Amino acid sequence: MEYLVDGYNVIRSSEMFSSGDLESPRNxxxxxxxxxxxxxxxxVTLVFDCKSSNPYETDGYTVTTTKGIKIIFSEGQKSxxxxxxxxxxxxxKPYNITVVTNDKGIFRRIGGKGAKKMAVAEFIxxxxxxxxxxxVVIIKKKDDYSAISMELSDLWLKEDNNDSLITxxxxxxxxxxxxxxxxTAELSDLWIKKEK
Numbered sequence: 001m002e003y004l005v006d007g008y009n010v011i012r013s014s015e016m017f018s019s020g021d022l023e024s025p026r027n028x029x030x031x032x033x034x035x036x037x038x039x040x041x042x043x044v045t046l047v048f049d050c051k052s053s054n055p056y057e058t059d060g061y062t063v064t065t066t067k068g069i070k071i072i073f074s075e076g077q078k079s080x081x082x083x084x085x086x087x088x089x090x091x092x093k094p095y096n097i098t099v100v101t102n103d104k105g106i107f108r109r110i111g112g113k114g115a116k117k118m119a120v121a122e123f124i125x126x127x128x129x130x131x132x133x134x135x136v137v138i139i140k141k142k143d144d145y146s147a148i149s150m151e152l153s154d155l156w157l158k159e160d161n162n163d164s165l166i167t168x169x170x171x172x173x174x175x176x177x178x179x180x181x182x183x184t185a186e187l188s189d190l191w192i193k194k195e196k
Contacts, residue, residue, distance in 0.1 A: 003039040004084055004115075005029075005123070006101035007048040013102050013120040034067055036127030042098075045070040047087070049080040081106050088115045 011017040011025040016032070019025045026048065033044055046069060059076035061083050074083045084106055088094050094114040099106065100123045107117050 001039075001042040002097050003042055003044045003118075003123075004087060004097050004099045005033075005044060005046050006080060006084060006099070006103055006106065007046045008080065009101045009103050010120050010123070014124055016124075030066060030069055030071075032127070033069060038123050038126035040126075043070070045072060045087075047072045047080045047083050048074070050074050050076070081109070085109045088113045091115075 017025040017028045088110045098116040100118045
């Protein structure tokens with residue numbers, strides 16, 4: 001498996017790579033990949049837009065390798081998006097490529113080619129899953145309700161432990177009313193907010 005990463009798209013999608021110039025964010029992204037291996041044991045190819053000072057000089061790309069990571073710079077009028085699409089189309093095994101980007105245009109262009117698609121947040125989140133829990137800053141995905149689920153689970157477990165003698169559902173409902181906490185109302189408020 002090879003991870004084909006839309007470099008500047010990843011950089012723009014996360015504040016951890018932000019910086020004033022272009023070279024520093026690229027280096028931060030390379031260091032992130034080397035340190036956290038979000039691609040696992042798979043190879044990584046980073047694709048960046050135009051390195052050429054003259055946009056009409058060539059119409060292709062250059063390939064370099066830095067610390068085991070293949071880096072492609074588009075040149076001339078060819079964009080990084082074009083390079084990514086060409087890379088997938090010219091691959092003998094496109095189904096072994098995972099394209100990492102939030103660019104829906106790229107996803108549309110490679111749609112029927114067999115390559116897998118991965119959002120930037122998922123790629124970054126991959127490193128968090130592999131780190132020891134005491135050093136992890138959890139990156140929450142959109143619509144991640146795991147904290148709510150854990151909180152509700154804790155409430156239910158707490159209720160079960162404290163009220164192990166209360167087995168009648170009506171008694172449980174009475175106990176909930178006494179505590180002035182209605183879980184149904186809480187959940188319906190969350191669902192209504194989500195639908196808006």
